[in-house]
Amino acid sequence: MFESFLTHFSRTPVILIWVLLALAAFVGSLLTSAPYGRHFRDGWGPAISNSLGWVLMELPALLLVPVSFWLSQSTNIVHVILATMWSVHYIHRTLIFPFRLRTKGKQMPLSVVLMAVGFNFINGCFVSTVFFMDLQMSGSLVLLGILLFIIGMIINISSDYHLINLRNANQGYAIPRGRWFEMISCPNHFGEILEWTGFALVANVTGPWLFVIWTAANLIPRALSHHHWYHENFPNYPKQRKAIFPYLL
Numbered sequence: 001m002f003e004s005f006l007t008h009f010s011r012t013p014v015i016l017i018w019v020l021l022a023l024a025a026f027v028g029s030l031l032t033s034a035p036y037g038r039h040f041r042d043g044w045g046p047a048i049s050n051s052l053g054w055v056l057m058e059l060p061a062l063l064l065v066p067v068s069f070w071l072s073q074s075t076n077i078v079h080v081i082l083a084t085m086w087s088v089h090y091i092h093r094t095l096i097f098p099f100r101l102r103t104k105g106k107q108m109p110l111s112v113v114l115m116a117v118g119f120n121f122i123n124g125c126f127v128s129t130v131f132f133m134d135l136q137m138s139g140s141l142v143l144l145g146i147l148l149f150i151i152g153m154i155i156n157i158s159s160d161y162h163l164i165n166l167r168n169a170n171q172g173y174a175i176p177r178g179r180w181f182e183m184i185s186c187p188n189h190f191g192e193i194l195e196w197t198g199f200a201l202v203a204n205v206t207g208p209w210l211f212v213i214w215t216a217a218n219l220i221p222r223a224l225s226h227h228h229w230y231h232e233n234f235p236n237y238p239k240q241r242k243a244i245f246p247y248l249l
């Protein structure tokens, strides 16, 4: 029954609608920055604690994909690799990252949390379809994907904690310096896009590629908003620095 529920997500019209929604989210986020973190503002309804918001938003992703893997009872090595990659990322994102944030007292709109819960549920269903497919394994794609995922994760996590640690000496925001930050304002977002591209290369089927499209649709506008925010708030912000892709954007 669960498998037949998931097969609805592999139908072409559903996929098309999902891609069109990603495009709409991309354009919408270019027009107005998503109201959490430094872009938090009134007018988005009731708000809850920032850390709790992160846990609730990511919980469906943490649970749904590993449970689907378990229900599939697959022993396919690529399935095991994908379930492991996913779990490592989401255990960190859901159970560790929210408690390392130095944003005590900061809030996030409940509406943003609910939209993210909905997104993570649908995205989790798309990704879970991989466990019910016979994947055609290409050794070189799998290796390349794992490498990209690991590099992306290192860039993502180390940049997130570099930013979080800026709050040590300074309670407000500061200009991040060093490593990837000399080239781009948001290496954490760049690393996250690399991660999910690596994941999609390993699976090389539709569901994970849709997640890459959505990740880019969310994170490219967010990085551009952060980048503009830095320029508005720090007159001495490095001029040569790009927003998210080194030398490009």
Ligand code: NDP
Pocket: 036, 037, 038, 039, 101, 102, 103, 106, 156, 160, 163, 164, 166, 167, 172, 173, 174, 175, 176, 188, 189, 192, 214, 215, 218, 219, 222, 226
């Ligand atoms: P940010 O870069 O805005 O912030 C990360 C943390 O560092 C926050 O606690 C933030 O505080 C703090 N911080 C950021 N910049 C500074 C600074 N210059 N000085 C001091 N503190 C700073 O990250 P996002 O909220 O945009 O994203 C967090 C993570 O979630 C990232 O890893 C991102 O890739 C991931 N993500 C993934 C998405 C996806 O679609 N897959 C979608 C959205 C996020 P504060 O919150 O107060 O600004």
